[in-house]
Amino acid sequence: MPSSAQPEAAMEPNLLEHGETTNCCTVLLQEVEIYEALRQHPHPNIARYHGCYVGENGGFRGIYLQRYSATLKQRKPAVSEKEKRRLVRGIRDCVAHLHSLGLVHNDLNPSNVMVEGDVAVIIDFDSCRREGAAMGVKGPTPGWGEFTGYATLESDVRNLDQMERYLLG
Template sequence: MDYETADGSQFSLREVVSDTGEFQGTLITAFVDGNAYAGKSPQRMEDMDDVDVIQYLEPVPPENVFPKLPEGFTISPPFDIADHYLKAPQFTYEDSKPGNTFVADVLLSEATVLERLKQHPHPSIVHYFGAVTKGDRITHLCLKRCYCNLTEYFAVGLSVAERERLLVEIREGIEHLHSLGLAHNDVNPDNVCVDAFGHAILVDFDSCLPFGEPLIKGQAGRSLTDEKRLLSARENDLKGLADVEHFLFPPEKAPVELPEDHDDPAATTQDNGIA
């Protein structure tokens, strides 16, 4: 369960069960006033209110989730809720253990890619305003706010022409990345957003890396156990684009075939002795 309070604090609660289905506790992560917290509660989610949740939280070491701001990186302008979306690092209770900098490494990798894309903009790639900082560390990435993601947009009903245009825009965004020697590596309907004018925008660049570099984060719904997916590559994006095309243009369902003895209704009634 994820929720946000009136003061902008963000909370994420996940219940943990054993292999036998026995409840083992609720893991909690939170952002409060720009600081990261994590904790574990012996209570179930529905039995806790905000006060209960907060009492189990402990500060997460900043270096675990917030990378240091490199020299020369862009600082975001003052937050404008109508135009800006602040992307926070995604972390779990396990990520809060001292010395675990995986989340910070991923956030820095994404910020580095976005800094490069800011120098080479494209209409099908999300606009990056800069990094939000606290002290000398990056806490959020400030991005152009989009209307919704492709999964949500598709649900409202789109014409064939609209779907074709969206697919072209997605392909053009991917080709632009490839021209810079980058692969997105996680192209899927949830990582494509739609702006207020109905144009497709590639988002979520935490798996984006130069060709040939080892992936530090798995692709959505895919394991990193396959050697061919361990490296950043064009092929990852082409497979993702094919998946998006399949999503936008699902194959028509084959007609249901009736058993042979149901092909002739008249024969069926005769067999049943019905005149």
């Protein structure tokens, strides 16, 4: 899918920039599997997935996602208390949706939540796994979770509480 066909989308990441290591490809293919599963069970607070980019040689090059204007971390200073509460509700609703599908995000933090208008949109599903699955090389952002080796609902719940404290004090 050429980028000109989806101007509102962005390819992330470009595997050419990562040297196409086996580890990188494995992580991105796992992320694609999650996005494909979420495509069957959409939610307004999950990043819109447009598909994959395959290079001329048939190799996987990246993921096309909706382009969003700013992260929660960037927008926090300009967001009112009322908006912050609405954003927290959206994040909690999204995580409840993921958990209802047996998925754990595993890396909830202000840089992995985009804000578009007054809607929180969770991105970065490369750490997302089925509940109980081994995490492999991926895990939470330092300061935003504890690496346990396995995907647990409790880790998302702890991160939700931390996110709420971050936003609301």
